[in-house]
Amino acid sequence: MVCRNPQFLKSRQELATDDLPKFSTQLQHVDTDSSQDDSILAIKTDVFDDFPEGGLRAWLVVAGVFASLTCTFGMQFTVGALQSHWETHQLQNYSSSTIGWISSVYLYLNMVSAVQVGPMFDRYGPRWLMLIGSVLFTLSIFLLSLCEKYYQFMLCLGILSGVSAAFVSNPCMVVLSHWFHRRRGMATGISMVGGSLGGVIFPMILRATLEPLGWVWSLRIIGFIFMGLLTIGNICVRSRLPVKGQTAVFDFRCFRDTRFIWFTMAQFFAQIALFASMGLVPTYALAQGFSSDTGFYLLAVYNGAAAVGRGLSGMVSDRFGRFNTMSAMMTTTMIFIFLLWCPFGNHLGVMYSFVVLMGLGTGTILCLLPVCLSQMCKTEEVGLWLGSCYLVISHGPLVAIPIGGQLLQAVGPTNLVVFIGGMITISLLCLLTARWACLGYHWKFQIKI
Numbered sequence: 001m002v003c004r005n006p007q008f009l010k011s012r013q014e015l016a017t018d019d020l021p022k023f024s025t026q027l028q029h030v031d032t033d034s035s036q037d038d039s040i041l042a043i044k045t046d047v048f049d050d051f052p053e054g055g056l057r058a059w060l061v062v063a064g065v066f067a068s069l070t071c072t073f074g075m076q077f078t079v080g081a082l083q084s085h086w087e088t089h090q091l092q093n094y095s096s097s098t099i100g101w102i103s104s105v106y107l108y109l110n111m112v113s114a115v116q117v118g119p120m121f122d123r124y125g126p127r128w129l130m131l132i133g134s135v136l137f138t139l140s141i142f143l144l145s146l147c148e149k150y151y152q153f154m155l156c157l158g159i160l161s162g163v164s165a166a167f168v169s170n171p172c173m174v175v176l177s178h179w180f181h182r183r184r185g186m187a188t189g190i191s192m193v194g195g196s197l198g199g200v201i202f203p204m205i206l207r208a209t210l211e212p213l214g215w216v217w218s219l220r221i222i223g224f225i226f227m228g229l230l231t232i233g234n235i236c237v238r239s240r241l242p243v244k245g246q247t248a249v250f251d252f253r254c255f256r257d258t259r260f261i262w263f264t265m266a267q268f269f270a271q272i273a274l275f276a277s278m279g280l281v282p283t284y285a286l287a288q289g290f291s292s293d294t295g296f297y298l299l300a301v302y303n304g305a306a307a308v309g310r311g312l313s314g315m316v317s318d319r320f321g322r323f324n325t326m327s328a329m330m331t332t333t334m335i336f337i338f339l340l341w342c343p344f345g346n347h348l349g350v351m352y353s354f355v356v357l358m359g360l361g362t363g364t365i366l367c368l369l370p371v372c373l374s375q376m377c378k379t380e381e382v383g384l385w386l387g388s389c390y391l392v393i394s395h396g397p398l399v400a401i402p403i404g405g406q407l408l409q410a411v412g413p414t415n416l417v418v419f420i421g422g423m424i425t426i427s428l429l430c431l432l433t434a435r436w437a438c439l440g441y442h443w444k445f446q447i448k449i
Contacts, residue, residue: 051182053182054180060236061236062190063236064172065175066190067230068134068168068194068229069191071168071198073194076165077196077198077303078203079106079279079401080103081282081295081299083099083279084283089215090149097402098150100279100401101158103158104398105159106162107398108394109162109166110162110169110394111393111394112390112394113166113170114166117167117383117387118387121170121175122383122384130171130230134233137230138226140164141161141226143156144156145218145223146216172237174386175237177370177374179240185313186315187314188314189312192310192314193310196309196359197303198303199303199307200304203299205218209221254376260373262434263372263373263389264389266433267393268395269430270365272403273420273421273427274362274400275401276403276416276420279404280405281355284413299355301355302358308359309359309360309367310364312360312364313325314368322372323435326365326372327431327435329361330427332357333424334424337358338421346413370386435449
């Protein structure tokens with residue numbers, strides 16, 4: 001039954017937009033049948049759940065997520081360094097675009113597996129998922145150290161690492177929503193700094209050990225680090241809410257929500273831009289005439305800036321709004337691409353400045369993805385919605401690095417940058433439309449959302 005009392009709707013709207021954290025209530029704009037002109041406002045409530053918002057148990061979960069994402073997300077941000085090494089050693093007879101498929105399959109399976117892992121999290125909780133994922137992910141790194149042929153790299157990193165990483169990273173991103181609501185952005189930001197930290201540390205470890213120790217022991221050192229960090233993650237990460245039992249594997253209802261559709265489209269194009277740039281930084285540096293050392297250092301600076309961006313964006317978004325913060329950072333990232341990277345990409349000083357600014361922006365975008373998504377659904381449905389979102393956006397990283405590598409060889413570095421800037425621009429337009437849909441298709445620039 002639809003309530004059409006305008007006074008009731010007005011009071012509910014004020015409650016949802018102005019005091020959302022306090023009352024744990026969300027305002028959702030729901031389109032009715034296409035033959036009707038008006039719409040209804042549906043109120044979704046997390047049954048006034050009392051989120052801890054802190055305490056020893058909650059912060060131990062944050063620490064466990066931090067340690068776990070240092071491994072899984074850190075490997076995502078290290079694929080550029082791996083590809084740069086393969087191009088001059090084991091896989092030197094293959095093109096950049098062909099080698100790029102290894103990293104792309106890893107990123108794709110890491111994301112698309114969320115469509116299964118999300119509902120499994122809702123059904124069983126994080127413990128067994130993370131344990132299985134941690135064992136297989138660590139094993140894949142040790143097996144990777146023994147690889148010499150293309151198909152071996154694809155099987156170990158692309159497939160085994162990709163699927164097992166999903167069993168670790170997806171429960172980590174969802175479980176934070178069980179412990180935090182008002183401070184969810186800050187908790188997520190702190191946790192996801194680990195991924196960027198891994199993106200700084202692991203390329204530097206590779207750079208320092210590949211020449212004196214060789215490929216085998218360089219990867220084994222990283223594997224032992226993963227083993228220790230994932231042990232911490234398995235000890236600390238715990239769910240707070242009871243498991244739901246039997247749950248749907250895929251929820252088509254979220255695709256009837258226009259906010260979800262526009263937000264997912266925004267993230268799809270953003271993933272293409274982010275992973276094409278991040279995965280090809282070392283290769284881009286070589287194409288511009290810089291040394292391989294410069295490529296490694298640019299990637300490390302990029303990931304270091306992303307760590308800062310993730311940490312700051314979480315706290316800023318809790319104060320000014322998650323959609324507002326992501327929109328602002330995506331706008332500045334687009335400006336920097338066209339004003340700095342495109343015309344001055346062959347100047348080393350400018351490149352270092354740009355990767356800092358780009359890292360700040362991309363760190364914010366990746367950090368706030370699950371936080372923004374959790375505003376659209378109930379807490380117990382976050383895993384299902386996140387899996388549905390990743391089912392779509394995972395195709396972005398799948399094609400990003402191969403397409404970027406092909407463009408780099410075919411049309412040159414400058415046109416590659418134009419392509420990346422175009423993807424960010426389309427993503428920004430979709431994100432602004434998603435924000436507009438969240439506000440009932442009324443432009444309200446000063447509202448915290």
